[in-house]
Amino acid sequence: YGTSKITENGELSIGGCPVSQLTETYGTPLYVYDEDFIREQMRAYKRPFERAHLPHRIAYACKAFCTIGMCQLADSEGLWLDIVSEGELYTAIRAGIHPSHMCMNGNNKSDHELRYAVEVGVGLIVVDNFYEIDLLASILHEQNRSMDILLRVAPGVEAHTHEFISTGQQDSKFGFDLKSGQVQQAVKQVKEHKELQLVGLHSHIGSQIFDVEGFRLAAHRLAEQYAWLLQNYELHLHVLNLGGGLGVRYTEEDTPTPIETLTEELIAVTKEAFLTHGMDLPLLMLEPGRSIVAQAGTTLYTVGSRKEIPHVRTYVAVDGGMTDNPRLALYGAKYEAALAMRMHEQPTESIAIAGKCCESGDMLIWDAPLPQSHPGDLLAITCTGAYNYSMASHYNRIPNPAAILVKDGTARTIVKRETVEDLCRFDVRLE
Numbered sequence: 001y002g003t004s005k006i007t008e009n010g011e012l013s014i015g016g017c018p019v020s021q022l023t024e025t026y027g028t029p030l031y032v033y034d035e036d037f038i039r040e041q042m043r044a045y046k047r048p049f050e051r052a053h054l055p056h057r058i059a060y061a062c063k064a065f066c067t068i069g070m071c072q073l074a075d076s077e078g079l080w081l082d083i084v085s086e087g088e089l090y091t092a093i094r095a096g097i098h099p100s101h102m103c104m105n106g107n108n109k110s111d112h113e114l115r116y117a118v119e120v121g122v123g124l125i126v127v128d129n130f131y132e133i134d135l136l137a138s139i140l141h142e143q144n145r146s147m148d149i150l151l152r153v154a155p156g157v158e159a160h161t162h163e164f165i166s167t168g169q170q171d172s173k174f175g176f177d178l179k180s181g182q183v184q185q186a187v188k189q190v191k192e193h194k195e196l197q198l199v200g201l202h203s204h205i206g207s208q209i210f211d212v213e214g215f216r217l218a219a220h221r222l223a224e225q226y227a228w229l230l231q232n233y234e235l236h237l238h239v240l241n242l243g244g245g246l247g248v249r250y251t252e253e254d255t256p257t258p259i260e261t262l263t264e265e266l267i268a269v270t271k272e273a274f275l276t277h278g279m280d281l282p283l284l285m286l287e288p289g290r291s292i293v294a295q296a297g298t299t300l301y302t303v304g305s306r307k308e309i310p311h312v313r314t315y316v317a318v319d320g321g322m323t324d325n326p327r328l329a330l331y332g333a334k335y336e337a338a339l340a341m342r343m344h345e346q347p348t349e350s351i352a353i354a355g356k357c358c359e360s361g362d363m364l365i366w367d368a369p370l371p372q373s374h375p376g377d378l379l380a381i382t383c384t385g386a387y388n389y390s391m392a393s394h395y396n397r398i399p400n401p402a403a404i405l406v407k408d409g410t411a412r413t414i415v416k417r418e419t420v421e422d423l424c425r426f427d428v429r430l431e
């Protein structure tokens with residue numbers, strides 16, 4: 001992907017940096033992020049809007065990979081940040097992002113988090129539930145402020161990878177249920193608070209979505225609400241947030257529509273939905289996370305032990321595992337691997353790539369076709385940029401790897417490698 005290349009002697013190079021040089025300097029496991037690739041994904045989201053001269057707002061859902069450097073990158077490309085907790089808000093502020101370019105999501109924002117968001121002046125809050133309407137209003141009232149809000153809607157469209165299902169009564173912890181009239185009830189409640197400026201609705205139908213169909217249905221259901229609210233409450237909502245969810249290619253089984261094409265289609269179906277109700281397209285907002293960073297990330301490991309079970313399976317273990325990438329253990333996610341110094345060699349065996357944790361479920365890939373590997377070989381797993389570092393753990397007291405950003409033959413640290421002292425930092429010795 002991106003700027004990844006294979007050198008003449010069969011070595012993987014990312015952002016113009018041969019991987020052996022990276023691991024000599026930074027060690028393994030190592031998250032390597034391709035800066036040009038990240039920037040290109042961000043630009044791909046903006047191009048269709050710019051071509052059509054349409055106002056838009058792309059907010060990077062930083063849950064996918066939330067670090068100070070990554071927030072800076074998103075900001076430098078003119079993206080907003082979608083944040084969901086005090087920690088993400090703090091990180092974005094430490095990155096120097098202007099709070100007016102942040103949008104806050106979450107189904108149970110605490111009093112403390114909402115206060116923090118109000119005090120710094122976050123640009124937009126996506127209100128999720130009835131409790132939050134009153135909580136936010138009272139905080140704003142106390143501080144004599146007002147704030148733009150969206151209401152999170154559960155539109156009854158649920159996307160499961162490249163399929164979507166339309167459920168009558170969506171069973172989800174997020175948002176106001178559309179079918180049962182909760183959205184209209186919420187609007188009524190919002191109107192009682194002059195501190196809350198309702199500017200639009202929000203829906204996020206799921207993740208790892210490959211085509212536009214789920215978005216089309218959601219846009220139609222939302223457009224109907226915009227029309228209803230205009231007719232009945234003379235409420236003109238001028239923002240529409242369709243969330244994130246665009247899919248990426250983890251393995252050859254995945255065939256997502258490219259970002260630029262899907263965004264173009266998304267604009268078209270949303271326009272059509274609003275036209276059907278005699279309305280103009282509101283300012284469209286998107287919150288992509290995975291599709292910005294997943295494919296830009298590669299994890300480098302060192303191969304260690306090997307266990308061959310005759311006629312059953314061969315396990316090859318690496319120096320990381322579910323602590324740096326829990327997605328197979330959690331979701332059964334599939335990945336691809338390569339021997340990073342021997343990219344020209346043909347596969348000769350199919351192995352299971354295991355982690356080093358004391359747990360059988362600590363696997364990275366069940367079935368990886370690879371040339372015969374030896375202890376000390378470098379192994380690369382691709383497409384690990386999203387929801388890997390951000391979901392990493394310290395299980396078995398394993399420190400989190402470093403993350404670096406590569407571009408034009410230069411590497412920059414974006415997250416330092418943790419040490420074992422770091423792991424004991426919060427432990428209190430019994431006296």
Ligand code: LLP
Binds near residue numbers: 327387
């Ligand atoms: N907006 C909202 C309100 C969200 O809940 C999410 C993701 C996004 C945007 C970004 O979605 P994306 O573009 O990244 O699909 N840990 C899981 C993914 C959880 C996604 C949660 N919400 C995984 O590793 O697959």
